[in-house]
Amino acid sequence: MGGYIHSALTLNLFVFQEGHPSALDSFGNMMEGAKKKKVAIFLDYDGTLSPIVENPEQAFMSDEMRAAVKQVALRFPTAIISGRGRDKVKNFVQLSELYYAGSHGMDIMGPADACDGVTGNDVVLFQPAAEFLPMMNEVFGLLLERTQAIQGASVENNTFCITIHFRRVEEKSWHLLAEKVQDVLKDYPKLRLTQGRKVLEVRPCVEWDKGKAVEYLLRLLGLEDSDSLPIYVGDDTTDEDAFNVFKNRKIGCGVLVTRGPKATSASYSLRDPPEVMKFLHALVNWSSSPSTTTTTSTTQ
Numbered sequence: 001m002g003g004y005i006h007s008a009l010t011l012n013l014f015v016f017q018e019g020h021p022s023a024l025d026s027f028g029n030m031m032e033g034a035k036k037k038k039v040a041i042f043l044d045y046d047g048t049l050s051p052i053v054e055n056p057e058q059a060f061m062s063d064e065m066r067a068a069v070k071q072v073a074l075r076f077p078t079a080i081i082s083g084r085g086r087d088k089v090k091n092f093v094q095l096s097e098l099y100y101a102g103s104h105g106m107d108i109m110g111p112a113d114a115c116d117g118v119t120g121n122d123v124v125l126f127q128p129a130a131e132f133l134p135m136m137n138e139v140f141g142l143l144l145e146r147t148q149a150i151q152g153a154s155v156e157n158n159t160f161c162i163t164i165h166f167r168r169v170e171e172k173s174w175h176l177l178a179e180k181v182q183d184v185l186k187d188y189p190k191l192r193l194t195q196g197r198k199v200l201e202v203r204p205c206v207e208w209d210k211g212k213a214v215e216y217l218l219r220l221l222g223l224e225d226s227d228s229l230p231i232y233v234g235d236d237t238t239d240e241d242a243f244n245v246f247k248n249r250k251i252g253c254g255v256l257v258t259r260g261p262k263a264t265s266a267s268y269s270l271r272d273p274p275e276v277m278k279f280l281h282a283l284v285n286w287s288s289s290p291s292t293t294t295t296t297s298t299t300q
């Protein structure tokens with residue numbers, strides 16, 4: 001019996017890898033069409049640049065990863081697109097050369113020197129759910145209060161999104177936690193509940209997600225045409241919104257970070273953050289190779 005299950009899993013993985021080859025093994029193919037194109041890089045944070053850990057406050061990225069992202073950002077317009085609050089993810093990444101889209105893309109900021117006529121500090125570019133801020137703070141307080149009795153549960157304020165973590169909650173209490181969250185939301189019809197990796201997330205009912213944030217940044221950077229090659233690397237269900245933009249518009253390359261087979265709209269895969277780092281190094285080497293003539297966006 002165990003042998004059959006093992007063979008079935010191996011077969012599933014084989015089928016997945018056929019459809020979503022490794023972005024490292026297929027790097028040449030992936031970048032073949034990119035010569036003379038304007039490349040832009042979009043990176044998710046948790047599970048992509050940093051490992052998934054029990055305590056979300058300790059999801060640090062390594063110095064090597066930071067150095068790799070910095071090298072990429074010096075060569076291509078680069079953005080971090082995260083479910084975390086913008087300031088929080090920026091504190092983890094600690095690089096000023098990047099665009100940051102926090103709260104699943106609902107809080108977009110650019111480096112001042114990349115924004116017309118602005119010098120000095122970072123510039124907030126777009127907040128499609130700005131009016132929800134007081135409501136989000138109110139609901140954050142209620143969720144903290146109503147879930148505090150559940151051992152291991154924690155609530156994270158991600159500005160335009162509230163994340164309820166259950167990674168450290170006993171499985172038998174997951175249902176109770178979900179009920180408590182739904183109970184709070186009954187009084188807030190303008191908020192909706194989504195799910196990520198061992199988290200529930202409360203978001204405003206606005207038509208905005210990581211995919212919309214990527215489209216916004218592509219427009220801003222003048223990278224919407226077929227002369228561009230945007231690449232998005234992410235590991236979570238929320239990253240599928242960005243992969244779908246590429247798939248529907250027939251542009252770019254989506255790269256899913258996963259150890260096992262998953263339903264995805266990405267075209268390529270990588271196994272874990274160490275492989276993501278190798279991929280970033282490959283991009284840096286590729287941009288420096290003599291046969292590569294990349295065009296840099298004028299707004300970068």
Ligand SMILES: O=P(O)(O)OC[C@H]1O[C@H](O[C@H]2O[C@H](CO)[C@@H](O)[C@H](O)[C@H]2O)[C@H](O)[C@@H](O)[C@@H]1O
Nearest residue numbers: 045046052053054056059082083163167197198
């Ligand atoms: O869009 P992302 O940058 O991937 O952010 C998504 C959520 O990531 C964080 O939670 C996840 O990582 C934690 C640390 O490894 C882990 O403990 C948790 O179970 C994961 O879901 C972050 O804490 C959330 O706020 C983000 O929404």
